[in-house]
Amino acid sequence: MGWWKKKKSRAVVKEQTWDRDQWRGEKILEALIQCCDGKPNSIKFFTADQILKATQKHFCKFVFPNYIFMGNGTLDNHRMILLRKMKGRSPHPPRDICTGPPKDVAISSMVSDHKNFMKLVGCCFEFEYPVIVYYGGERQYSPVDLNKIVSWRRRMKIAEEVATALAYLHVAFPRPFVYRNMGLKNILLDKNGVAKLNDLSYCVSIPKGETHVKLTWAGKDYDYMDNDYIFNRVVSEKTDVFGFGVFMQKLLTGEENFEELCGWKNWREKNKFPKWLSSYMGEGRMGEIVDPKMVLEEEERCLMEAFLVLSERCIGLRGEVPKMVEVAKELRRSLKQGE
Structure with a gap:
């Protein structure tokens, strides 16, 4: 046992x-x-x-x-x-x-x-x-499995709820908490499909008056780490925003497709820097990156483009990196537009 x-x-x-x-x-x-x-x-x-x-x-x-x-x-x-x-x-x-x-x-x-x-x-x-x-109550919990979640609205809802949880860690307490443990494996769904952010053992707090904290050990899940975290071990609220941006892209493409499209596996194994999905945003190319398992309505493609742009803002490819609160609000607005 x-x-x-x-x-x-x-x-x-x-x-x-x-x-x-x-x-x-x-x-x-x-x-x-x-x-x-x-x-x-x-x-x-x-x-x-x-x-x-x-x-x-x-x-x-x-x-x-x-x-x-x-x-x-x-x-x-x-x-x-x-x-x-x-x-x-x-x-x-x-x-x-x-x-x-x-x-x-x-x-x-x-x-x-x-x-x-x-x-x-x-x-x-x-x-x-x-x-x-x-x-536990009467709720049956299960991990996020993108092979079973084929509705784009459900994936957007999961993203909005995770963003809300991260924003809560950042702003609800006298000192911000940085989650720094982003990943599908740490998100549970109850029987109603409500996302629960889990495993807070890697959280660190930002000291009062500071914007970051420097660690002596970064961790090991490189998929969700920005350069400052990987190479300098500097943790800030942007650490979570970057990890969430990668999470958004995996929701869009599917986990396996993300590996192929962005070359993260090659980066880890062969030290080749990954590319981002922006290279696929040309006219008519969104279909090349969308998870083929998803069942889509035509109007949802516009929401996907906005979703991708927001993910790239989180990663730092499109101007200033937004706060997690702003990301959660924008996702909430997108969900309402799609109703």
């Missing part, structure tokens, strides 16, 4: 993990103080026994990597729950100001009431890999 070893008694597990659990608890407190500016947030700490009891010591259905939806798992006043196992997170103190699961829990507690984030219940740090607990 990965994070519960049957052959060891609970007493042995407790004895072996006490120092680690204490360290994780201290990091949670540090993250709360750093992120929340002293404001209290409700976070419940569950024991391993509580989690195992709630899930009847087994997991009913694997839905997507590192997540398990508890079809009959109940906890906290009999509400359905969704667990996320933080598999792959280093048990050692992390680099920079990214504190992994503690940072994820702290910031999740701050954004929990926003419709485009998961609603946090609490966490359990007694397993080998930390477990974060969300309310």
